[in-house]
Amino acid sequence: MKYRTIVGLLGAVGSLFLVSSASSEETKTIGFWKAPHSADEAALWSPYIAEFEKAHPGVKIDHVITPWNTWNEAYTAAFASGNAPCVSYMVDAFSPAFIYNKKFVDIDAAGWSDQVKGGYGPLWTVAHFGEMQVGVPFATSPRMWLYNKDMFDKAGVKYPTDDWTMDDLVETLRKLKASGVETPGNIPVAAAKLGYQSYLPFLWSMGGDILDKSGKPRVDDDASVHTMKWLKALFDEKLIAPIGNYSAQEGQDLFVRGSIAVQNMAAEVLGKLKAEAPDLKYGIVKSPTGPGGQHNFQDWGYFAIANECAYKEEAWEFVKFITSKQVVEQYIAAVGLFPARVDTNLYQSDPDGKAFLDNMAQNRNIPIVPKSNQIVDLWFKEVEAALSGIIAPEEAAKNAQASLERVLR
Amino acid sequence: MNVLSAARRSGKAHLGLREALLSNAVAYLFLAPALLFFVVFQAGPLITTIVLSFYEGGILSGFSYSGFDNYLTLWSDREFYQTIKFTLLYFVIIVPSVLAVSLAMAVLLNDKFIRGKNFFKAAIFFPSLAPMVTLSTLWLFMIFPNVGLINMLLAVVNVREVEWLSSPLMATLTIVLVELWRGVGFYMVIFLAGLVAIPEELYEAAELDGAGPIRQFWSITLPQLRPTITFCLIMAVIFNFQLFDAVYMITGGGPGGSTESIAWYIFSNAFKYDQLGLASATSTLLLLAVMSITAVLLKVLPSDR
Structure with a gap:
């Protein structure tokens, strides 16, 4: 009786373990961290996240809005402790410590660049540092x-x-x-x-x-x-x-x-x-x-994938989606930033915006070095x-x- | 002596020791949470900091043993000397001021003829309870150019607008003011406790001898408050050597790095520049400095009546 009880209990625990393992295999959670460019940041991203999750059953996006004023502390702690988000929005001037400590996937080495770089023209290189393409360029404020x-x-x-x-x-x-x-x-x-x-x-x-x-x-x-x-x-x-x-x-x-x-x-x-x-x-x-x-002066923001991300392929699919022409045009127009993509129609009919857009080539950044x-x-x-x-x-x-x-x- | 030896031989002492151990075990059990807290959050990090001071690198780049290199770097780092200079300047201004003002407040509020004492005590103590971030934000609003409350009040009395954060002197004074405002309440309460403990008869006898309030203050209050003053002085030394939050919130170390404190230097190296080893070496030196000053103060100043 006693033996049966113990075997039964072990069986129950084992089944629970198997069920939980199975469910975690079914759902791949992609952490997505970004500091806000709008007071409605969560609301702005939620339709895109929902659309992506719908198109990719089994992938869940865990969106976290990280405040700007504790940006460095939050990302340093996350990357140093092995809890880095799979996808993070990085500002080039803030991120040399992450870049040169090889915390990001090299998009070139992963063989992904050719899938997207056509939409960026020369601006593709604004996320190229230390002989690595550390992310997909996204936005700037010229x-x-x-x-x-x-x-x-x-x-x-x-x-x-x-x-x-x-x-x-x-x-x-x-x-x-x-x-x-x-x-x-x-x-x-x-x-x-x-x-x-x-x-x-x-x-x-x-x-x-x-x-x-x-x-x-x-x-x-x-x-x-x-x-x-x-x-x-x-x-x-x-x-x-x-x-x-x-x-x-x-x-x-x-x-x-x-x-x-x-x-x-x-x-x-x-x-x-x-x-x-x-x-x-x-x-x-x-x-x-x-x-x-x-x-x-002008700095750039880009989306990077953490080297330690367990689901890199899914993270790349997500990055591709949020940097697609459609999402870029909608999100960037909503928050008043300027795109890294050169194939959008943003600000083409707005003389003020066009002036900023046309002048971007003249702008420079601090040296992004270690x-x-x-x-x-x-x-x-x-x-x-x-x-x-x-x-x-x-x-x-x-x-x-x-x-x-x-x-x- | 012989009795004790005999008792030990007979095993009675051994039994006593066991009882004592048992009794201590209960004490240790009660102490366990505090000891655990001490080991995990104080002794552990302290030892880790000392060990890390012999390594170069940080939490992103990783660590490698470097012996005394971090200490040698500090020895030749102009930025580090600048932070020592500012911290000492701040220290020399704030410690006497905060103690003098809090003592004056305590003496005033201890006077039996003052009305609404509890209100004033609460009002003065309140900033000690409020988070520094809140206090600093409040002060930033007050010292904002043109529309800041202080400059607006100065304009009413035809005083030229003060640029509070544009010069090293004014930026330092702003930090001193904020820290003074925050610290006075804390020390005032301790001084009040000390004042209440002074026997009333001493003042009555002094009055009979014809001593006025000032004479009474110098000859009775101050000598009787010596242990309290010593305690407050040591606390002020420890607190103010670690100046950080007001610098972080109000001046950001500026202008031109003139208000960068030692704690700011530690923070920047540890969390902005990923040089935790260097930051640990600085922290170790800061610890030694505070310990040395405290030891000297304890030696020099009387701690009992």
Whole structure:
């Protein structure tokens, strides 16, 4: 009796185990993590997820919206602990540690690239780092300069044109200031608020850069020192809002409210202008030209598949689906981003959007190399110190060069 | 001595030892949850941190043994010295200020003629209970340029707008203000407990001898509060050497890295740059520094009445 009871119990436990194993074999769960680009992020993705799950019985998408402010902590913990989501949305500037520690599937090596790259043209390479295609490019938010036409008219200042120079920018700001505009411009360069994104276009246009072509730091050359001096003069003359006062986002809000005359802004501002200030008259213009050309900042987001994902083929099918022309056109239009796909019709009939779209080729990003984040932080901390008047630009350049050489040694 | 030896020989002492062990076992059983917590969440991580300080790498890149390399890196790292400089500057400002202000508040609120004491005690203590993220966000609203409450109030009295986060001095003072606001309530409550314990007769005798309130404060209150002051000082040293959340929330270490604390440096290396080994070496040095200062304070300052 006792023996029978034990055998019966073991049998029951075994059956349960088999049933649960069978059910887990039936359902393949794909973790899908993405930081939000909209307050309705979950609602925006849910129809696509439902459509994919319907077309792929046995595959379940576990969608997690990860907040931006704890992005690094969340993804680092997940990838380090072996719990990485199969599919994650990565921003290139945030992801060098994942890329260079080989946390993603190389799409080229997996033999998947040819299935999709045709829709991307040259932009396919924006997710190509360290001789790997680390993901499928998805979206960006390009930047251009916007100016308030009413404020310019009131001050009697000529509108900038696409061929304006950095001297023209200074002259424009001076004229606006002289006519009584309290804060003519905003160049948000506080390090804590990703100020390097607003600073780099000036450095590039002056002919400088963070690293040279061989990957060695070059932040103490004449162009670097000159850029700091040039920008500090704008702060000293009070032609732009004091350093640290407003982030890029706060500057955008002030522009939309008509308090700032001119600022370099990400394309998201277009949606804000349409929604909150439909009567505001504004113009869009390229970055001012300098001796090094005409540049602006732009980073990219891409979808990556984790190397440790148990269901890579299914994850790839999901990535293919969410980066398809149909989904890209719908999602990206809904959140106001710009696509990496070149075969969409997005913004073709919207002059403002088209201006941003056409200018994307001119834009650049930080170098995506191992230790990128540390390189940018250490360098820009010194730039901020120089712009704040804590140390001289020459000293900041020397310090930054020494710090970067130490890190890259 | 002979009796004890005889008892041991006869086995009675052995029986006593067993009883003692049994009695201790019950004590250990009661202590077990706390001990387990201590081992898992304090001793374990502490030992791990010390061990990791001899490895290079991080949780994404993996670890490899590097001996004293992390300590040598710190020795030659200008950023590290900058964080020490700021932490010491902050420390020198905040510790005396927070203790002086809380003592003053406690003495004021201990006065029998003050009305609404409980309200003031609760109001001053409240920031100690609120999360730092909430407090910092509140302060960020208050110090926001143009439309921030503080600048608006300053404008009413014709004082020029203050750029709170644009210079190292103002950014440091902003952090000090926030931490002061948060810390005063905590130390005030401890000082109040100390004040209540001072015998009333001492003040009555002093009054009879003609001592005024200031004389009474210097000759009775302060000497009687020495153990409390020592305790508060040690707590303030330990808390403030670990300054992090206000820096993270308010200045982000800026401008130009001028408000980066040692804890910020540890955080950046551990979680932003995937250099947990270097961060562990820094943490170990911070631990040694806090322990040394605490030991010196305990040695130098009187701890009993």
